[in-house]
Amino acid sequence: MNPIDVDVAIIGAGTAGLTARRQAEANGATVALIDPGPYGTTCARVGCMPSKLLIAAAEAAHRARHAALFGVDTTVSIDGRRVMQRVQAERDRFAGFVQRAIEELRTRGVLIPGRARFLDDHRLEVDRVDGAPPLVVRAGSVVIATGSRPFVPPPYRGLSRDVLLTTDEIFELPDLPDSLLVVGAGVIGMELGQAMARLGVRTTILSLGGRIAFIDSEPVNAEAIRIFRQELDLHPHHELHEVEEVDGGVSVRFTDFDGRTRTERYARVLMGAGRVPNWEGLGLENTRLTLDDRGRPEVNPYTHQVEDSHIFVAGDVAGHRPLLHEAADEGRLAGLNAARYPHVLAEPRKTPLSIMFTDPQVAVVGDRWPDLSCADHRVGVVDYGDQGRARVMGENRGMVRIAGAAGTGQLIAAQMIGPRVEHTAHLLAWAIQGRMLVSEALDRPFYHPVIEEGIRTALRDLQSKLHLSYKPEHPCEEWGAGT
Secondary structure, three states: OOOEEEEEEEEOOOHHHHHHHHHHHHOOOOEEEEEOOOOOOHHHHHOHHHHHHHHHHHHHHHHHHOHHHHOOOOOOOOOHHHHHHHHHHHHHHHHHHHHHHHHHHHHHOOEEEEEEEEOOOOEEEEEEOOOOOOEEEEEEEEEEOOOEEEOOOHHHOOOOOOOEEOOOOHHHOOOOOOEEEEEOOOHHHHHHHHHHHHOOOEEEEEOOOOOOOOOOOHHHHHHHHHHHHHHOEEEOOOEEEEEEEEOOEEEEEEEOOOOOEEEEEEOEEEEOOOEEEOOOOOOHHHOOOOOOOOOOOOEOOOOOEEOOOOEEEOOHHHOOOOOHHHHHHHHHHHHHHHHHOOOOOOOOOOOOEEEEOOOOEEEEEEOOHHHOOOOOEEEEEEEHHHOHHHHHHOOOOOEEEEEEEOOOOEEEEEEEEEOOHHHHHHHHHHHHHOOOEHHHHHOOOOOOOOOOHHHHHHHHHHHHHOOOOOOOOOOHHHOOOOO
16 A cells, blocks of 8 residues: 655544635645545534524524514514524535535645544555545655534433434424433533524523533622523523433433422423544554543643644644634644744734623623632622613623733733623733733723613723732632622
């Protein structure tokens, strides 16, 4: 078996892998891109784009139902088949852009359809999925960008595919189900659970730990639970007693968030309990890399290099920040470093930014809230209940908490739930990355009336607290950090 020799082999043709390929080739490297398919990236096929299409349909139904607030009376009828037809048609359009790029790479001989595993440090064996015999790729450097897959908790693993759904299957449904159990109150569970409920599907969301998605500020988490439970059959923590597949669906017995023991039947069960990185089957044990007890290497988050080797890791599989924009950034630097190896560059990470597209939206920016301290940080707060533009739109729910450094006034972090906070979160992310001071942020223009005036109120509150001295004998809540 004669090997194919390339400068850089990339395992995985998702967002990180495609970006790595582009960057490696731009720096003069020959590339082999190895992936068994399906092609189109997780975001375009089964993630951020089809979920937003379903959310858009749900928002249209919700606005129509609640138009009476503005003196507009309507009757709402939902055609589940037409909802899913639009989701699928637009999803296919988004994924099609990537699939056409993949076909061009296949035509050029860059793409090898197959599954790769290491034979040793530099040789990969590729099991072809197109019926061709296996081949060996010999590479100077390797980028691992194999992505992630949905996690199915043990109690649900015995369910058949007639009942069990993940994001790989839910967007293929020809019609909306009559009822749905959503397992997990992370981003996937909350976004799709709320969307399904608003589209008329009887929906229950069960989770563990008492937390909503990525929120780690206790007041924001409590506010999120309060708001979402007004609308949804949501249980941020529960005790599961029994899961049984029955004729026409599944029977679930559980003790809910309010302490009531319930037995409910659902037509389908959607896994929203997170994703796990795809490390299995790569043959890393055949390399000289140091692996942990799970068989995974340690990846430098600033170079994406494993130890000082020629192997780099990017995207969801790395587990640093499993988001599309982060995967693209990681793929770019991993591809550059793979082409430059051994002359590896390090780059600082961008400000962390996470957004959940529920209604109201949730966003987290900057440092983790538990890492803040009463002695070193102060927090400004605004309640959206009386915010002008929010009341105009009938969306006056939620809060914003913005943290700044006590000594300097530098903006550090923010957590928020409220109307259209995807936009205010970006403004705060740019400000935090630019090391902006509270006073500098307040010097920027704020038009009236806009939602962004809410963060001005929080910034003013923060500025008023920056001069306060920390007194250990007082409760931390007076300063607002770390809670």
